[in-house]
Amino acid sequence: MSETTPAPDTRSPGGPEAPTPRKRVNRREQILRTAADVFAARGFNNTSLADIAAMLDITPAGVLHHFGSKTDLLTAVLELRDDSDPAPGGSRMLDHLVTTAERNAARPGTTQLYAVLSAESATDRHPAQEWFRDRYTVLRGEIGDAVLDRLGPEHREAASTPGPDGRTPAGAAAAAVIAVMDGLQVQWLLDPEAVDMASVTALVIDALVARLSQED
Amino acid sequence: MSETTPAPDTRSPGGPEAPTPRKRVNRREQILRTAADVFAARGFNNTSLADIAAMLDITPAGVLHHFGSKTDLLTAVLELRDDSDPAPGGSRMLDHLVTTAERNAARPGTTQLYAVLSAESATDRHPAQEWFRDRYTVLRGEIGDAVLDRLGPEHREAASTPGPDGRTPAGAAAAAVIAVMDGLQVQWLLDPEAVDMASVTALVIDALVARLSQED
DNA sequence: GTCTATATTCAGATAGAC
């Protein structure tokens, strides 16, 4: 089900941090990518090490040799960022988000992982809680800055002025954009025909930027 | 943690299908409410029948007597709608959504259940998939209508005219509103100080309605 | 460095006592 990508070993040769692979990309890496696929499709709690192992024709213990525990494997998967399309800074980032939504619909993989796991992480004692809390904090900051960048200079001050609760309009807009993307992913996974992630994301970004460019 | 609602037996007397409750609201009902709380806090896959049973000082089998299986219990929990604040029709519904977001932040219970479970349901073979797919379809319809109601009559036609992909702007806005509410819930659960669900929800609704009231 | 075989814990569900 996950063999959509034909090339098994696609990465730029001469990457900066290849850890001296005298053999070829070690088993560890195969496990990592397989685990990412399976976690994305079934969530963390609902995935067993046997599921992952079966896809590689090994036993569960084979997986555990490379990563000490299932939780460690999850952590490693989350750390494995997808650097194939680095997020640009500044106001270009907002366009990048739409592009990302577009790509996600074509390739239900990488970021489906984040949509499914982030919601799962919000449950008690989930091992990825801290990771996702930090991630959202960073994202809200970056996207908040991107929103400010897109506003006309005359609106920036208002949008970056904290209200009585200490939160800024730009930050609120950033939280909204992230929330829309996550929430849409869930709706789309359940019913792909029903929503167009990219266009709805674009609509919300446009609407929010326009809204922050008014005084009312 | 869950004793927010003081009245344990709130249902209209003379309801059409009261199954002759000679005693008082049966164990079944207690189990149902406890299960809802625990599913909300820990998700479905990560909750064991023992967890639920422990809170009632009984054994897992005690739970299974009332509901044939864990999946049946989940289904029953989902069916148990919270009728304490029925959603109004028409454009009032949008205000109701903001109110709902406000209440959710105060009482992390009922709809936290939906936020956590809906995302979990998007994973393979989850027992609640169909339930959530249907729920989202209905919600998009209702909220789409509410959006149209709020628009000026002169904009309604444009907003309800399907584009080349067969989807209407009002439907897109509806999907966006739902997505924002779900996504915010996740961010809020992970970091309650970081986002104000109600105000962000209001912001997005305002922005979308304003956006759909322009020609561009 | 890689994995098979095994131990241990805990899940969901069944049959039958109260």
Next chain:
DNA sequence: GTCTATCTGAATATAGAC
């Protein structure tokens, strides 16, 4: 009508063979 005691299978992790 309600639940305790028990069975069966599957989960993660360990110890040690190749």
